Amino acid sequence: METHNFLKNRELPEAIEKKLLEALGKDEKLLFAIVADLTPEATYGDSVIAFCEKRFFVCSDEALREYVYDGIEDCFVKRMYGNARLVFLRDGKKNEILSFTYSVASLCDMAALFIKNVALGEPFSEQLEIVEATYDKLNLVCPKCGRTLIRQGAECIHCQSKSKIAAKLMKYVTPQWKRLLVCLILSIITTAVALFPPYATKTIVDTVIPNRDLKGLATLVLTLFLCYLVQHVISALRGYLLRISGDRIVMELRNDVYEKAQHLPMRFYDKTSTGSVINRISGDSNTIQAFILKITQEVVVQFFMLIGIIVIMFAMDWRLTLLSLIPVPLVVVGAKIFSRKIAPFYKKIWRRWASVSGILTDTIPCIRIVKSFAGEDRAVDRFKKHNAEWYKVDTASARITTVFPCIIGFAVTCGSLLIWAIGGRWAITTNEEMLSLGLLVSFISYTSMFYTPVNFFAYLSDSYQGALAAIERILDIIDAEPEVNLPDAKKVTHLDGRIEFKNVNFSFDKTKKTLNNINLTIEPGDIVGIVGTTGSGKSTLINLLMRFYDNYDGEILVDGTDIKNLDLESYRACIGYVQQEPIMFSDTIFNNIAYGVPNAHVEQVIHAAETSNAHEFIARQPDGYDSMLGERGVGLSGGEKQRLSIARALLKNPSILIFDEATASVDSETENLIQEAIERLISGRTTLMIAHRLSTLKKANKIVVVDQGKIIEFGSHEELMALKGKYYTLIEIQSLAEKTNRARIEAGV
Template sequence: MRREGERPFGGPGRLGPHFNFEKVEIKDPWGTLRKLFKYMKKFKWGFIFVFILTFISSILGIVGPYLIGKGIDTYIIPKRFDGFLSFLLVLGGIYLLLSFLGWIQGYVMLKTTQNLVYEMRRDFFGKIHRLPIKFFDLRSYGDIISRITNDIDNISMVLSNSVIQFFSSITTLIGIIFMMLRISIPMTIVSLITIPLTIWLTNFISHRTRNYFYANQTLLGKLNGLIEEDISGLKVIKIFNREEKEIKRFEALNEELTQVGIRAQVFSGSIGPLMNLLNNLSFAIIAGFGGYFAFKRMISIGDITIFINYSRQFTRPINELANQYNMIQSAIASAERIFEVLEEEEEKEDPNIMEIKDIKGEVEFKNVWFSYVKGNPVIKNVSFYVKEGKVIALVGPTGAGKTTIASLVARFYDVDEGQILIDGIDIRRMKRKDIRSYLGIVLQDTLLFSTSIKENIRYGRLDATDEEVIEAAKLAHAHDFIIKLPQGYDTILSEDGGGLSQGQRQLIAIARAILANPKILILDEATSNVDTMTEKYIQNAMLNLMKGRTSFVIAHRLSTIRNADMILVVYNGEIIERGTHEQLIRKKGFYYNLYMSQFAEELE
């Protein structure tokens, strides 16, 4: 359940304190590959061109050893040098062309892959902005950032390097087997003795590395989440002297990530030595049988040389296939994490959607029920009506549901039961974009962007002139401190308004809302972070701003909402009292006790 005062987007979610990577598995590797191929199809001509070059390169790589073997039988053994120079030139030309084709295919593949991951990154970022806010409530921001950076970079690296080698290895294997069969079927059978063992080892190891690579990417996302949380909350950490505690949290998670990484790399790295062992075994078998067949004059020395070269070429693509297969497992793990987000259900709009050109600002709740977690309602059968241009105040203890009611008006969430109406129209029949275009919201937690103060205020209305920006800042009583800054309105803010006080950041957010000139205002503890004198200035500005606009004011300082047209007292998700300040005071109920407790504190 969301606590009162939290931002509507919710806090970052958390994985458990100890991550059990043994249980993490890729859910659907083949399905993930199919989805990845859909992206690759968009750039099919680049991939096709690379595959053609790779095929030609593989053929040339197979022809080279064959010519060397035949050159030995034709020129070296009979000591015949007529035409030998031409033979060397042809052989040199083949290998030069092979190198040139390798550079071309690398360049084209790199460009194609970068275009592919550009589109994937764009789709991912666009998807984030189309997802409902509830998606982010229980997810770590760091994990989401890790997916769009680390996971997509991993896919890019594997596609750039492994796909070419994988295709080249398969083509080379087929070509080598074909050439070996043409030369000697018995020697080919001898050369293939170790293949079943190689395939079994590759399958045995790859199954384990795939799961470890997925666990590695998941833990990396969790580590990013912890880092993001600690950096953003560094002041709180220092205030409570919790540096050592946070370092220990990091070390524990870092240790888990290290152990997963070691296991992934140990299994992945074992492929090479094991393949070398099998290669040497294969080479010894070929040499032994080749010597015997040569002694029996069943095969020439040149053909034995061809087989030895082919055996080395044969084991090289097998090694590459094994290694690249493990890298591809890593890319599949990353791709699955990307597609998990891309396939999340987006915010839905009612099929009978209405085009809203303008609104008056009437708001009505009819028997509204809402829960963040199914079966645990935080808003229970809430009903009220606000006439256009009126001010409604929401008061009550922390966690009562005040911010949730305001979030429902903004349609950050949809109700479970009941209706919310604006001008008599169910907001589920309105586009979220239309609703929010008529809203002005000032939250308790102020978000400012890493740009100038002027552009931060202009975020409320992008087509506003500089004069309108300055006027909004004056109404919010932000102008005086802004012009004292080194570059005034052109001062560039660091991340989240660093360098300004919390109260100054709040004033800029209020100026932004003023500039938006909304029909409905939501002020969630909008003056909670300013001093008493500044609060009075802002209250006067807000009174002018709220004239003619429907306003929802959430406040713990009850003195700030005495003039509201209606006060709703929210307790445990229900409205337990309603009326004007004077009516509620005369009633001497919950509001009276709440107000008098604050009044008593102020007297003290």
């Protein structure tokens, strides 16, 4: 049936679909439908909103209501906490028609826009295109894990890699394979050699001593000496080689994680504390290194050892061998219980440790604030509290990690008593051919050696669990979706600077829409001031233009090309970005300015510093451009740092300049200096300036007023003043404040 071919987010419940189809008129067909997940009573349950050309329906198990578009004045999604409602306004009256959780919020945003625009008489086919694009995007998810894919047909980076953890780790092992193979051969030699001494003991006790064979004794002692020598020399060599391989593995792993961390999008850092990232780079990579070595070395060695000992033991005395195997089931069962008990602790301990290190990364860099608010004691208390939490969990796990193996070890040792008791009895009561003293003594040695590999394999799954937690956290970074270039991304060296925002919608998470239907065109060479109250979305506009976030709806075009189709690195290289808080690296002033252009000529750097009014104060520093900033280095004022960051932006000779409240936190004199620098800088470039102080915007030929994520006013200063809207109010408030200030100064108050 034709009517079944409509867009939907998932299959409609049968009863509801039937009801809807029955409600359709002749020649009327459903265009698209959204299955929402809440009933009007806010319990989980299906309800559907379905759209036709002239009307739309809301249908649940209980009722079907229909609405026409005509007369609807506005339609929007009212976001609450964990749930939202679709609301339309007709005759000034609010009608709430659908409840849903955030799971379908973005679809309902689209539906609200559709209803509003159709009601306002926008071309129906255009609206339907937007709907189709939204549904297409909805299908851009990995069928296995449900994560959003970068583009149609892209392979899900997460599934692809998680299913191949071993392959991922092999990447680090493979380059070391020769060294690891040598280590392995050396280990097998030492293991084989280690099997000899108990046998020699038997010969000495049973043959050499009773026969008073001094020559034989000397030969055996010499052989034992050589055995020990070989064992220790090989151990030293192997240890050295292993250390080299291990260090290389961990070095490569750390490099990869760090490199990846550099290319992760801002939204990763919005949700992950830097402390936890640092922890993963420093701590987890070591855990993984240890595990890799364990798997590639110990498993093979212990396996050979196990087989070797069993063969020798059976060859010596099968009855005693069977006796010595009695505790094996106990070890295996014990280890299984142990693994089950200890598994939850690994994650718990890591979480507690992450919160301890989180406090470190929070408070140590902010020590100035801590001190100025006399917060040392509180910081210590908070640290102690978290540290105590870690201690509690770690000691709880220690009870298991220490007590359990001891119990098992005790049982195994008691097992050797069995051999002493029964084997000893046989040695005493039967003749020597049945069981000699030497054989008994060497057997006891083999038994104790035998339990080393048994224990190793029994607890292998446990160490695997521990490593798995670390691997998972590292893969969290390695597998996280990086900022990507599309395969045919265009490299740019210069931009004219025409910027267009087309129907841009963006939210950091689904709880709040940060930008709402932004449409804006900026011509090359324009100087655009972006104003609005705090939290209105000004900086988010810039964040999207800088491609710090790519997960927005709509399009941002620069010189007519979607910025997602531009090569990220070359695109950002064309933009000069000056932030409110200038960030300096612990490096020289020269290198800080030349950060964006590392091979810049000295005179270019000096010129940039001159243009940004920074040269003079740099020249006054004893070490001039070589002055070290940061720890134990030169302390610069906020204004000085800001001028350095402007020089840094200028050196790139960018096509587009962005100032994000560049003069917000400096005094008026410095502001003038910076303002002067900016004026020199902006000629001939497209410039975007976010500003609180409206005086900063006197050069702007266009002003954008942003409020609650929407552009509410756009035009020149004069046009907006004539409009007497929000911009006018902001200007009035500021001039009033300035007048009052001036009056106060004049009155000498």
